[in-house]
Amino acid sequence: MTSNICLCCEREIKNETTQPYHQSCLHKLWQTTKLPALNFSTSDIFSQAQKMIGQMSISGVQEKLSVRLNDQKTQIVVVAADGTHILKPSPSRFPHLAENENFYMNLAENLSIETPPHGLFPLSDGQLTYVIKRFDRDDGGDKIPVEDFAQLLAKRDKYAGSIEEIGAFLKKHSTIPFLDTQRLFVRTLFNFLIGNGDAHLKNFSLILHPMLGQRLSPAYDVVSSRLVLTSESDDLALILNGKRSQLITKDFLQLAEYLEIEKKSLEAIMSSFKTLPEIFNAGLVRCLLPQEMKNRAEKIFTKRYKQIFGQLSVTGNN
Missing domain, CATH: 1.10.1070.20 (Phosphatidylinositol 3-kinase Catalytic Subunit; Chain A, Domain 5)
Known part of the structure; x- marks a missing residue:
């Protein structure tokens, strides 16, 4: 991993104290400038996603988790409902899909295509997972049709x-x-x-x-x-x-x-x-x-x- 590259926008970090993110990117994604903890490995996410099939309001063939910050905004927690973000690790059959999606979402954004806040997040096993803010939820967590x-x-x-x-x-x-x-x-x-x-x-x-x-x-x-x-x-x-x-x-x-x-x-x-x-x-x-x-x-x-x-x-x- 390149330490001076922001894991959200993938641009160089200069004179920043919060790594591996620009503070502005971290705030855009999580509404906090302090890096929240995520105590999950890739296998933990896959296991948790299987357990929560049918409970979450997100679909698709890729394993994913609905998450939000705890009340103190210090830790990312898995929730069955009222999630504000989605975690999507790279499936074993498609290595680096998380990095793939973040790069092309950034490229789309640079072309003025509207995208939700998104980025990569390091897991406890050193792998990166893709995270995206849900656009079907307002700032209060209420559903948008x-x-x-x-x-x-x-x-x-x-x-x-x-x-x-x-x-x-x-x-x-x-x-x-x-x-x-x-x-x-x-x-x-x-x-x-x-x-x-x-x-x-x-x-x-x-x-x-x-x-x-x-x-x-x-x-x-x-x-x-x-x-x-x-x-x-x-x-x-x-x-x-x-x-x-x-x-x-x-x-x-x-x-x-x-x-x-x-x-x-x-x-x-x-x-x-x-x-x-x-x-x-x-x-x-x-x-x-x-x-x-x-x-x-x-x-x-x-x-x-x-x-x-x-x-x-x-x-x-x-």
């Missing part, structure tokens, strides 16, 4: 859907359809570029925010699945322009047209991606993935970025 798109589109199979179906729902039901359709476009293109072929319907949600209305939730579960599933054949989990693989620039431009993104807005979006290679490379150097995975991550991103931005002519709606 959230539905994923498998529920919203009444799909039993989370892979049986398309990006266009999500877009059509947002255009009809979002409080801010103009912005949410652009956000959907950005996230879809970003997922393709990083090799996230597992962004299914349950990885997109609509949140009923008490102040902001009904809108696309912050991004979550952002990983490079291609980095851990080298035999993965689909480029996207959901259909885009009638297909899941062999995607080209035209497919994304047609998505923009379907989402009714105006030409100037599309130009601004595409322009924002111009800085992504530099941000990606700088972040990759600092991140905590092993070098072999860094090398593969770079190849995946470079190939796909050239595939989309090698020959780009923005059309879109006027």
Whole structure:
């Protein structure tokens, strides 16, 4: 582990007393500047997660725990209900998935994709677990209504859907359809570029925010699945322009047209991606993935970025 790198933002720590985090990052994640204790090993988390299956209000195939700080804000404790954060260690079958998710969530954040506070946390066995603050809870711990798109589109199979179906729902039901359709476009293109072929319907949600209305939730579960599933054949989990693989620039431009993104807005979006290679490379150097995975991550991103931005002519709606 690189001691001078913050385990949240993965940027260098300078003149800080609280390591291995910037105090601002620690406060953003836990609302305290003092590092809370977590007396769990990876195996402890797996064991505890198995015991609490059916008791927690979080789902998914990856072992995870619902946690919160104790009243003194000195220790992280496991809870069956009223959790404020989720702990997700790397499964044995997918080593370094925690580091994978933190890196790509940070990359998404650097592209102005909305993400919940998140970071890595050292366990008692020296391994790192991924932790993310729940966006379906307010500061008082009360639930904020959230539905994923498998529920919203009444799909039993989370892979049986398309990006266009999500877009059509947002255009009809979002409080801010103009912005949410652009956000959907950005996230879809970003997922393709990083090799996230597992962004299914349950990885997109609509949140009923008490102040902001009904809108696309912050991004979550952002990983490079291609980095851990080298035999993965689909480029996207959901259909885009009638297909899941062999995607080209035209497919994304047609998505923009379907989402009714105006030409100037599309130009601004595409322009924002111009800085992504530099941000990606700088972040990759600092991140905590092993070098072999860094090398593969770079190849995946470079190939796909050239595939989309090698020959780009923005059309879109006027």
